[in-house]
Amino acid sequence: MKILVCISNVPDTTAKITFTDNETKLNKNGVQFIIGPYDDYALARGVELKEQFGGSLTVLHVGEADADPQIRKALAIGADDAIRINAESLDSYYTAVQIAEVAKQNSYDLILMGRESIDYNSGVVHGLVGEMLDIPSYSPVMKLDIEGSEVTITREIDGGKEILKAPLPLVLGCQEPIAEWKIPNMRGIMTARTKPLNVVEPVSMEALTAPEKYALPAPKGACKMIPASEAETLIRLLQTEAKVL
């Protein structure tokens, strides 16, 4: 089994988001970066499948060198080697083109990633990659089992879940509880240092979208406190003042 896991490099979920350069760039100052939480689930399941079936697991990131510590962490968790496409990711389409290019050269059985990256929350890269490779894509996948060449997938749909059987190859966007996050052990961290991290230049393409500026949400007005003894008035306020009932 040949597995590719795509990871994003994103601010920690508790990070305070601010912008610089006239609101055109994320302020990375003091922000802790992590492997995208959903990608981390995909990676954990990828490692389990590799342990079960053998084969190889490559981790892929589209981004600049500041992501290398996170890529090394993925290697420590159990990936065999890594590829970093050395480019600032311009948008989902651009990222997908880069991933698809690597995939075309390597014919993976399974391409896993998170259901979305938690920075831009688009949730479309798996679908784009699937279409570019002309193979099925499914998301969000909560359970993934493989028997022979048949894959059983449980994915979340609106208000429930759907169980599918599909042949390989596949592109899957993952979420919990597909696997438990893995924490690298000392041996993993040591071996990760010598595992190959290949830096590849991107395929050039003109971006179809261009970010112009960023903004923070307007500050929330003060919370109107209602004494517990008068709790019932809440219902009236919701109806007449907030007009949401």
Next chain:
Amino acid sequence: MSVLIYAELDNGSIKKTSLETIAYGVKVAAATGDHAVVLAIGSAEKRELEKAGHYGASKVLHASEEKLKHENSLAYADTLVQAAQQEGSKVIILSKSGLGDAVAARAAAKMKAGIVSGVTALPEIGETFKVTRSIFTGKAFAVTEIKSDIKILVVRKNAIELDESSVATVQAVVEQFAPKLADEAFKATVVNVEKASSELSLTEAAVIVSGGRGMKGPEHWQPLIDFAKALGAATGCSKPVSDLDWRPHHEHIGQTGIKVAPNLYIACGISGAIQHLAGVNGSKCIVVINKDPEAPFFKAADYGIVGDVFEILPRLTEAAKTLK
């Protein structure tokens, strides 16, 4: 030319979120001087689809083949692209959902279209076409220009104010649409679909009542359920509650769970960890009930009550019952 809107169906009717997307698409069409065409895929009664006209769409294309019964992003994207070609659509609009994103993504790759997901407002259309979208799980916004000839927008709930009173009684013309479907799109077989059909879906609900660890245990959930019932609300929960198996996973709202954007979100015994707030910050109005006055959730709330949920919820339920 036209603006094409993909409307998701549920049990033979257009989903509420998709009606909002239709209204959004109609406004975009008005700005570009085009007409708005709706695409519906799956089985539905004609009179249900005609309702798209109430929100300003002139025509509905209905692809109703039996094999399109199950949500299939590959076949649906094929259908969407063929509909866009037939209608000469330059702007394609979908609702933000697992299905919406999947169909939009595959269609974008087929048409080399610029795609922006998570759009929160109407586009600014002039010499350029700019959209605002939510990023960093609601912590910020980005204004993005779409430069490609064909543009795909995946729109979040509450991107426009849907004024039900201005809804017209005009009916849309429904046309059958028979796309050419490749066998490759049907390689997967659906083994089983489990839908909690009796429950109101969290993503569609206008009101949500949600519980956290302050509810003290699964056996204490009844007051919350009663209150939700009195309001016609869906029920949700925080991550710890779902992790502890007090409530099913599909009720988990937050950064790694479901993101919701109801008109009213009522949090009972939830302290308001940043990961939970990330899942609810699209809500129009937030009410927090918590015995701890220092709970961080109060900072994100519109209304707050400091007190014991078990004492307050039954009283609110009684007050809510007098509403109707």
